[in-house]
Amino acid sequence: MKLQLATWPDIRDYLETCDAILIPIGSTEQHGPTGLVGTDAICPEHIAGGMAEQGVLVAPTLSIGMAQHHLAFPGSITLRPTTLMAVIRDVVTSLASQGFRRFLFFNGHGGNIATVQAAFADIYADASLAGGESGLVLELFNWFMGPRMGEISKELFGDAEGWHATPSEISLTWDAYPNAQRQATLEPKRAPKGPIRDAHDYRQRFADGRIGSEPDLASAETGARLYQAGLEDAMEVWRKLLEN
Amino acid sequence: MKLQLATWPDIRDYLETCDAILIPIGSTEQHGPTGLVGTDAICPEHIAGGMAEQGVLVAPTLSIGMAQHHLAFPGSITLRPTTLMAVIRDVVTSLASQGFRRFLFFNGHGGNIATVQAAFADIYADASLAGGESGLVLELFNWFMGPRMGEISKELFGDAEGWHATPSEISLTWDAYPNAQRQATLEPKRAPKGPIRDAHDYRQRFADGRIGSEPDLASAETGARLYQAGLEDAMEVWRKLLEN
Amino acid sequence: MKLQLATWPDIRDYLETCDAILIPIGSTEQHGPTGLVGTDAICPEHIAGGMAEQGVLVAPTLSIGMAQHHLAFPGSITLRPTTLMAVIRDVVTSLASQGFRRFLFFNGHGGNIATVQAAFADIYADASLAGGESGLVLELFNWFMGPRMGEISKELFGDAEGWHATPSEISLTWDAYPNAQRQATLEPKRAPKGPIRDAHDYRQRFADGRIGSEPDLASAETGARLYQAGLEDAMEVWRKLLEN
Amino acid sequence: MKLQLATWPDIRDYLETCDAILIPIGSTEQHGPTGLVGTDAICPEHIAGGMAEQGVLVAPTLSIGMAQHHLAFPGSITLRPTTLMAVIRDVVTSLASQGFRRFLFFNGHGGNIATVQAAFADIYADASLAGGESGLVLELFNWFMGPRMGEISKELFGDAEGWHATPSEISLTWDAYPNAQRQATLEPKRAPKGPIRDAHDYRQRFADGRIGSEPDLASAETGARLYQAGLEDAMEVWRKLLEN
Amino acid sequence: MKLQLATWPDIRDYLETCDAILIPIGSTEQHGPTGLVGTDAICPEHIAGGMAEQGVLVAPTLSIGMAQHHLAFPGSITLRPTTLMAVIRDVVTSLASQGFRRFLFFNGHGGNIATVQAAFADIYADASLAGGESGLVLELFNWFMGPRMGEISKELFGDAEGWHATPSEISLTWDAYPNAQRQATLEPKRAPKGPIRDAHDYRQRFADGRIGSEPDLASAETGARLYQAGLEDAMEVWRKLLEN
Amino acid sequence: MKLQLATWPDIRDYLETCDAILIPIGSTEQHGPTGLVGTDAICPEHIAGGMAEQGVLVAPTLSIGMAQHHLAFPGSITLRPTTLMAVIRDVVTSLASQGFRRFLFFNGHGGNIATVQAAFADIYADASLAGGESGLVLELFNWFMGPRMGEISKELFGDAEGWHATPSEISLTWDAYPNAQRQATLEPKRAPKGPIRDAHDYRQRFADGRIGSEPDLASAETGARLYQAGLEDAMEVWRKLLEN
Numbered sequence A, B, C, D, E, F: 001m002k003l004q005l006a007t008w009p010d011i012r013d014y015l016e017t018c019d020a021i022l023i024p025i026g027s028t029e030q031h032g033p034t035g036l037v038g039t040d041a042i043c044p045e046h047i048a049g050g051m052a053e054q055g056v057l058v059a060p061t062l063s064i065g066m067a068q069h070h071l072a073f074p075g076s077i078t079l080r081p082t083t084l085m086a087v088i089r090d091v092v093t094s095l096a097s098q099g100f101r102r103f104l105f106f107n108g109h110g111g112n113i114a115t116v117q118a119a120f121a122d123i124y125a126d127a128s129l130a131g132g133e134s135g136l137v138l139e140l141f142n143w144f145m146g147p148r149m150g151e152i153s154k155e156l157f158g159d160a161e162g163w164h165a166t167p168s169e170i171s172l173t174w175d176a177y178p179n180a181q182r183q184a185t186l187e188p189k190r191a192p193k194g195p196i197r198d199a200h201d202y203r204q205r206f207a208d209g210r211i212g213s214e215p216d217l218a219s220a221e222t223g224a225r226l227y228q229a230g231l232e233d234a235m236e237v238w239r240k241l242l243e244n
């Protein structure tokens, strides 16, 4: 069930048997010459769509993440870490006031990880500093780190997967939006790797936006396969969350 | 062009001839017994989809708005006004660093208006307090306040339009998601009106979430008509923005 | 009763029968070549003085408001929206800790409206996010939008009232401070209108600070009449607040 | 010259020869059984009125200060230290954008001192952390610590001056508002002294609000004498500010 | 060279040839029945002492970290993530204003990692959002993740190392403070593992504070060996930082 | 007992008979040509070491304080006042959640005083604004203002003590770190005095960093004497804290 397409009585009923919710979180940032700006939001949203069909309650995607390092490429948008932490706090607190207790943030962007974890600590700290008990379970799952997903990526792309604008994520967006497929000559074929600092430094190091990847290996067929793997990976995490 | 489905070179090229962007902003909140939780995000996003086809650059929808008064109904989520202000600041600042100058926030939720305007003032204040010049044009347009839209609402619903969970907005969501149509017996037929305070007070006054409306007057056909009117209203505002 | 001229036992006694308080809020900003910098604070403070004589408890005027767009004119002072929100939060919370429940912010500045409303939402949100009940009634009344006031302005000034540095507000300050009357040749006679953005843009558009007004139509006599109208308008709002 | 009663061209002209401004700052808090809630704002505002007549540019009084410890007495209002710091920052930054460089905060409340000094450091820190130069001179003068003032207090009241709700400050308010004179039997005649912590603790220690004082020694005649002394003390500080 | 034991002319001279600084960062939190509250600060400080002798400029240790989950054990102190981020921002900005460009945060606490990385992103974001260039290199190195260190831990403790109150960290503190050695009967011998949430939940899961470890395997001799390994690991990271 | 060298069961036991803790707080800032950057942290930490031996529970030193005015001298680090306030709030709140009620901040830096007091008010304000009771006792003691200390300084140095980089504080650091003794020719022998503003202004006025002092009068012998005096001064304050 997608929260946006439900009514409030639907959610009232849902809460009678389940206090968990899935919150897709992505980013709006350059993904190289051929990757979509929305890649990191589209990927978890796409898989979450499948989860919603299996009864998982799915919140609207938080489409804008922490992407300060991409800002030198037009179309990239960032929230400051402190802003994203405030967003996560407000979302969790809103739903907790209604009885939700377990929150699975389903993430599509490596750059969000530290900030999301800091946000969880900040929320827990309210209870901890008050000598109280939050009752909350806040978890993060990155779709690109699931075991089934990893196996396919390793098998098909090996080192050509790279770190940013990877053939895996681009394939997955093409499964979601077949019309969005793009090709371009990539120079060099394999993008360089290196540290991530500010946006100026990033653009100096990674001229076309990619890090270590060969996104021209992407295909819609692989995307369909990755979708299935990602759905199974994520459903496994969701079921585990419901158990504890 | 939808930002999420574009590449960064697409946006680089767009910026050569246009420095304006449309940012749909909505809310995730109860809309009465039959209205969708996502109504206020779906409506501007739906119309913005049509605008994108006419060449308008459309950012991802800010789906969560300022909806503190709805929190007593399950599924409603709010950002605090200060959080939403920080989000708007970061979005504008990110894009301004790349050359965007004109921003049209295309809004679907009355409860966002004050906060969005305060956010604009906060951004302008950076330049004003520094004795400088921002060069920015920040505008807000509420789809439900366009002239063509208003005429249809007046003609079809009159006072039954009400203020929240209106037949107009519900019709429009049914144009976007025909499968989401719901019916329920509404008691009373016409919801009461009153002031908006905190969530507890709201639920006391407005037992099923509606304010002053008769959403059972909604229909997908009306939704299609409203979509067309809303698209024309919004394109008119957009063109005016490009002129000055 | 003016809070500043009362003792704490006076307020303790007042609270036994009434939990409402009036808080004048204005701005410190240019008002054209002849208008006083304090116009927007003086107007509500002046009328509030009359209300205090009729038994209304009147807090000290919040003289500095949100006026970032006026900063390019010497003498203008702004609080950032976030600062003004914090001020309003602290004032309300202080008084609420003593039993006050109903707060009427009596406003003299259009530029404050969005920020004051966002501040109200921010205060209500504390209770809403906690799943609790604030018990607070936070209202805003702009003296210049009262019905009796509007009638006089329409009758005497029509379109020459304009939006900023209006003959009405200037007349009212002259009723309060007869010695402050100023005259100057205004060029053009009727100031231009336009959008409000940052301070640099404002000064480009509105060279002498006025927007759309002809303040040379002001007179102390009109001020006396407006004072009486404003007092009746505001007392009506106050009485309504006490009733609910 | 009072800023509130000036026009912006007046301030433009003033800035041609002087870049200094006086900002009265007080508090809104209980002052014992007979003292006015506004005492700490009234005192510096009253003296500043005399300074304005001698050509000093006087900003509107910041009437609400840091008074958290008084909140258990009805009518007291506090700004949090962080809020008051934001207010001071915005006021200084606004005026600095127009050419003001020297700011004399003229204070009537001991509880403001630490926060005002922290605010000054916070403003200076902007330049210091940027490796730059603010050019600002931020000073604080407490009217009750001037030498002429101290001599009179010592002569007339000695130890009966106490720390809060002092006969000096109450006398001074009676010079400003002769009708506000109040008498009450004070029990004990001399209030106790002690540390200042939170509002609950304060009310436990200081049952009627006074600390160490005998405010029944106040008189309007003494107020007139203190006014003269305070005016001379403050003008001396102002002249010194203009010199460096 | 330890910053605290240097004079400012020493640092001025240092900056002529090197723009890098080491900043130890730890935590103040329970470390099981026998481990020191200061363990996570003592470990990096101890190794940094050796680095200082080899010419590395070492800032004072940030002894209090993000440890909200430990608060249910007396003596534990946390900074909120947002507070720690502000501390890191101020430290970096202060030193950057003097010419420092490369910062190595030398960390002793797993719970700090996400917050430190979010802080780095927040600092970089200043430049990125301004379309500028920070010139900064911000790096984090956890002493317990160095290769030489890991080898010894694996060899001596294997799975008994666990996650919190590990024999490695306790050994290292005993090398620094031989008198601080403690023994206690640990029940169970091997502590349980599990997720980390708020402080209440933590204490429920991990009754004596340890996670997965057998700290009674610690010894001062092992501490001496770990010190040497840690020093070599850290010097390697430092040298690499100086190269790029 | 030093908190860093204790275990959590030690602190649990301590809390059974005492709810007080000492928190040394200093600064990291230039102290003239011969004084150590860590002087203001070393001094209270050194004396606190003696207190710990007499059973006082001593938290880790907060080594970085509010020192914005020193930033133009390499090696100086500041926290913004708002950051330091957040640190103090988190430290107090953490320990209060475990039963601590009395906090003695033992300070070595004049520039911290206003900010620490503002932080105390901010913490008390939580309870005061909630109409509640914090139960907290927050006190500040500056080692350099103790009576025994003052007598020695007056006897040995008189006016040559000055305000910053004083012979007293430098002597005390030499008692703690005998190897850190430095000599330099000071020009002029007695440093000038003046107001403290931003870092640029400070360096203009005080070329070598000293204010009004002759630190070449310092000696390790005097340091030993001052240590003894400081220890007695501080123990007296501590005992008084335990009594009330």
Ligand code: NI
Residues within 6 Å of the ligand: A031, A039, A040, A108, A109, A164, A165, A166, A169
């Ligand atoms: Ni990606």
Ligand code: NI
Residues within 6 Å of the ligand: B031, B039, B040, B108, B109, B164, B165, B169
């Ligand atoms: Ni709606």
Ligand code: NI
Residues within 6 Å of the ligand: C031, C039, C040, C108, C109, C164, C165, C169
């Ligand atoms: Ni006005």
Ligand code: NI
Residues within 6 Å of the ligand: D031, D039, D040, D108, D109, D164, D165, D166, D169
């Ligand atoms: Ni007073």
Ligand code: NI
Residues within 6 Å of the ligand: E031, E039, E040, E108, E109, E164, E165, E169
């Ligand atoms: Ni540890």
Ligand code: NI
Residues within 6 Å of the ligand: F031, F039, F040, F108, F109, F164, F165, F169
């Ligand atoms: Ni010092």
